[in-house]
Amino acid sequence: MPDTYEGSLSEAAAATFEELAYSFAERTAVQDAPAADDGVSTVSFSGPVRGRIVVAMGGGALPTLAANMLGQEDAPPPAVQRDALGEVANVICGNVLPRVAGVTAVFSLGAPHAERSWAAACARGGTPAAHVAFTLEGGRADIALFLEAGGEDWL
Amino acid sequence: MAINVLVVDDSTVMRTMLIRTLKLSGLPMTSVHQASNGAEALTVLRAQAIDLALIDINMPVMTGEELIEHIRADASLAGVALMVVSTEGSVTRVAALERKGVAFIHKPFSPEQIRSAVLRLVGVPDA
Secondary structure (H helix, E strand, C coil), X not given: CCCCHHHHHHHHHHHHHHHHHCCCCEEECCCCCCCCCCEEEEEEEECCCCEEEEEEEECCHXXXXXXXXXXXXXXXXXXXXXXXHHHHHHHHHXXXXXXXXXXXXXXXXXXXXXECCHHHHHHCCCCCCEEEEEEECCEEEXXXXXXXXXXXXXX | CCEEEEEECCXXXXXXXXXXXXXXXXXXXXXXXXXXXXXXXXXXXXHCCCCEEEECCCCCCCCHHHHHHHHHCCHHHCCCEEEEEECCCCHHHHHHHHHCCCEEEECCCCHHHHHHHHHHHHCCCCC
């Protein structure tokens, strides 16, 4: 098990991109204001600690990712792409929590929520406990883990 | 023996992925039905002869766990094999599902994982 939030988030995200969307994900440098023109989705969680996962995609990565998930050549309509991004956020969230909180911890996950921008999604959360970025076919993805006050101490 | 399958997930993309994965796995299927929440799933289950239901946990209207309670309380649905397909990562919650006779597949999944889990659950002979 990785001993940092960043390592846990990176492992969960890379596995999700590769196994859910058949997309090879390579770590890249994070940016304060990453490209998120394809879409942003958040999934909140509650349990022993509360927080949320933010996933942003930009540069054209999401249409390719969504097409891969559906096993089709052409990019699906925007609404389907948003659904795909929400599922990616949901699966990353479900996979990172056991890595950071242990496999016996029980969490409830909220429904994926589309956000206007990376900045809007991150504005109410302060500094993320972890932020990782990947290059994907056609663009990039940024993923952040936010924990509510006291969460980092608890974990 | 070919089976009738119901896929229950609020995500259109995930339902499409699951159905595609089931087809890729080579499982013998007569029909595949879809529902976007537990309430819709109950309507399908009471109208069709479903052998296997693949169920997400987090859904609006009626969650997967609520759906499983309804199915277990309905004697006419006693023959439906149940498999939760979820991002759930807690062994505590998975063990609770398994005590109810519900199989579990973790997202993300592979066709091989789906195939072997379904074969174990419904007892379809492997080709």
